[in-house]
Amino acid sequence: MSFSALDFRAVHLPPSVGQLRQEVRAFLAAERAAGTVLGRPDSWLTGWDPEFSRRLAQRGWVGMTLPRAYGGGGRSTLERHVVLEELLAAGAPVSAHWVADRQAGPTILRHGTEAQRNRFLPRIAAGTCFFSIGMSEKESGSDLASVRTRAERTADGWRLTGTKMWTGGAHVNDHAIVLARTEDAADRHAGLSQFLVDLRDPRVHVEPIRLLSGEHTFNSCRLDGVELADDALLGRPGEGWQQVTGELALERGGPERFLSTLPLLTALVAEVRRAGGGGPEQEARVGRLTARLASLRQLSLGVAAASAAGRPADVQAALVKDLGTRFEGDLVNEVREILPTAARSDATPGSFPELLATAILHAPGYTLRGGTNEILRGIITRGLELSR
Ligand SMILES: Cc1cc2nc3c(=O)[nH]c(=O)nc-3n(C[C@H](O)[C@H](O)[C@H](O)COP(=O)(O)OP(=O)(O)OC[C@H]3O[C@@H](n4cnc5c(N)ncnc54)[C@H](O)[C@@H]3O)c2cc1C
Structure with a gap:
């Protein structure tokens, strides 16, 4: 049996990346000193700070891989990967630009018209x-x-009707890429299309869905006959399934799929040090978590390198996400046992009990x-079957 679907190659980062990493760390140290980086878990989902996003962009660390002709950095996937690692490990507030940077930008670059790219x-x-x-x-x-969201043809565009769920950031973001049915087809994967939708349109009704913590990060999003111009269509009509599958590949393989809770481990180590240092059992448990982290990091770098080289990486990305997100949860449970602490959402923001409660x-x-x-395991299994 061949395992080419799980083709993970050793990655050697170019020397230029070391310099970049130091620059990001220096920037984050200054931001930490200014109180804008609190080392929060899950900061890519709930760390909304548009000003922080703009400062990052001024350094060239948003849209890094987009071509320079469209205002991007023209830099490599591995360089971007290094910047993401540092931002996530620091628990920096990156959620404002996260989706635009990770998937909307590359999707518009790939499928958009020249006018959409420039816009x-x-x-x-x-x-x-x-x-x-x-x-x-x-x-x-x-x-x-x-x-079931449908887009119907009108004289000069499309009319969009339906309700999207779990739409992260719809109450604060500018646009959404919406998947809708444009045609009934015997094959369910045909007849779907993607649209660029202005979230401030009066016919877009956004209602909060609160997390267990009470935070408002995602929403239901009722599209009540939203009138769209022709140029809101992204890509080709009926090819939304292929496009959305490509978008999901961008969504799954990145370091946010195993680093979401790393700031909690960092906070734990600091807390144990403050208390005079840990015993052998505590040290061994932190060591085991760190070893898992190191392997996940290599696998995730493998996905980035494969994408950069144009090799298929969907199955590898699914594997990283399955292993990585289980690690994120395991880390929280381990931390609770390594240093039993009352988790408190109302404790000082950034303090260990508050970070623990968030995680x-x-x-x-x-x-x-x-x-x-x-679902990811299904993708991995099919990938392995096809590799036989
Ligand atoms: C924090 C968070 C943020 C999110 N943000 C967004 C967002 O911004 N935009 C967006 O569009 N969506 C978002 N989502 C939605 C997310 O993509 C869905 O929750 C996810 O795809 C699962 O769909 P579901 O919730 O409808 O569960 P279901 O599909 O109903 O699944 C329920 C359970 O059944 C299992 N199951 C379903 N089908 C199968 C199968 N064939 N084989 C084996 N098991 C199966 C699932 O694994 C799951 O355990 C977000 C979700 C969360 C939790």
């Missing part, structure tokens, strides 16, 4: 245009091809968002 990409790279993901619906999460209350989402682990 959106420079603002994405400047950290001034933020995007949401308009995929899931009430009965259409894992079974995404069953979406615990966010934990149910780690293995769900971006496609559940059960």
